Amino acid sequence: MIFQAHKGVSCENPENTMPAFAAAAQQGYKIIELDVAVTKDLKFVLIHDSTINRTARCKNGKLIAKAIKISDITYCEALEYDFGIWFSKKFKGTKIPLFEEVLKFARENSLKLKIDNKYQNFTIEQRKAFFEILSPYQDVACLTCSSVEEIKSAVDTFPQMHFHYDGLVTVENLEKLSTILPKERLTVWLPHKNPNTSWVKVEFASEKLSDLVKKHASLGIWILSNISQLDEAKKLGADVIETNGQLKPNLNKTMEFIFLQKDGSEHLHF
Template sequence: MIIYAHRGLSGCYPENTMIAFQKAYECGARALELDVQITKDEKIVVIHDEKIDRTTNGKGFVKDFTVDEIKDFDAGSWFDHLYKDEKIPTLEEVLQWLSNIEGRMLVNIELKNKEFSQRKFLRELINVIKKYDSPNHHIIFSSFIFENLIELRNLDKEVSLALLIEWNNNYSVKEIMRLSKIVNAKYVHTDIRFLQSDIVDMLCNLINVCVYTVNDNNIYEIAKSKGIFGIFTDFANKMI
C-alpha cells in the first residue's frame, strides 16, 4: 500500500514547507501530497488554504500577493518557533529539490481552486512539471473541482489524474466511475468515512483507491485489509 506523506510530514513539521517534504523523504516516504495555489503574478506556490492566515504570520488571499511578497511571510512559527525561517515554497522549488534526491517519488499535486481550469494556469503548471521531468518521479494531479480535471485532460492526454471525492452518502459506485471515465482518471481519492461503506470495497475492484486522511493505526489496518491502493497520512513516519 502506498503511503502518501500528506502535505509532507505535516504531523511533525509545518505543512507544505520544504522541511516537511525533506523530513518525509528522510523517514522513508516515497510518496508526497502537496497543494497549490496561484499568486497575483500568476506563479504557482505550495499552500493548502486560499488565505495565508492559518499557516503564516500574514493575512489575506494568496491571489492578492506576488510571489516575492508571499516569500516575506513566516510559514513555520505557527507550528513551532523552531521553524520561523520556513517559507511558502514555489512548486518549482519543490520539483527542483525532487530532481536532486535519490530514488523514485510519487507526487500528488492537488489543484485547490477553480482558477486552475483556465488554460493559461494549466499551461504554466505543465511547463513547470516538464522543466523538472524525471523518470524517477511520477506526478499525479487531483482536485475536488471537476472542471480542473476536465481542462487538464483536454490539455494533456497523458497526465495522470485522480478524482477527489468528499464524504457524501449520495455518491454511488456508478456515479464515481462515470466521473472517473470522463477524465480517464487512474485513481479515486476518497474521504476516510467511505471506509465505513461498501462503496470502497466495490471501487477497489474497479480502480486504484486512496483514502484521506489516515492518522490512526487501526484505521490503517482496516484500509489495508480492504485492498486500498494508498493512504494519505500526516504521520508517514509511523505508517511506513
C-alpha cells in the first residue's frame, strides 16, 4: 500500500509549503497531493484557497486586513506574506512555493505529485502555460481529473503521465476510462466516510464500489487519520491511501503508539 501526504505532512507543518513536502520525503511518503494556483503575472504557486488569508499572514504575524485573491497579486507581491507563521511560530518566514520548485524537489527525492483538479478552472492561456511546465515532468507529475472528458483531453498531451480520477464512479465511466488509459496508469479515488469527508457529494467507499474500481484501475481511498480507518481501507483493497500525516508509511511502533495514546480513541494492533 502506498501512502500519500495530503498537502504534504499538513498535520505537522503548514500545508502546501516546502517544510510540509520535505517532511513527506523524510517520512517515506511516495506521493504528495498539492494544490496549484496562478498569480496575476502567470506564476504557478501552491495554495489551496482562492484567497491567501487563511494560510498567510503579514510579516509581523498579524492577520491580513482584507481578502486577497492569489489571482489578483503578482508572485513578488505574494512573497511579501508569511505562509508559515499561521501554523506555528517555528515556521515563521516560510514563503509560498513555486510549482516548478516543487517539481524539481519531487524528482530529486523520487516522489510523485498528485495535482488537485483545481487546474481545470484555469483559463486557456493559463492552462497552456501550466501544461508547458508539466510536460518535462511526466515522470513526476500526475493530474487529477473530475470527469472522463477531462482525462480524455489531457492524455494526448501527456502520453507518459499517470492520471487520477475523483469524479462520479459508475460502471459506464469506468469502462470509458478503460478505453482511454491502461489500468497501471490510472488511480480512481473513493472517499472514506469520516469527519474529513463529510462534505463530499460522491458515493463513499464500499466493498461493492471498491471491487468495481479495481477491475479498471488502482484504488485510492482518502482521507484517513487513524488505524481503524486504515484497516478498513486495507479490507477494501486500497492500493493508495491519503492522510494529513497522522498515519506514517513506515509504521514505527513507538511513533504510532504515542500518537494513538494522545488521541485516546484507538489501540495498536499489528
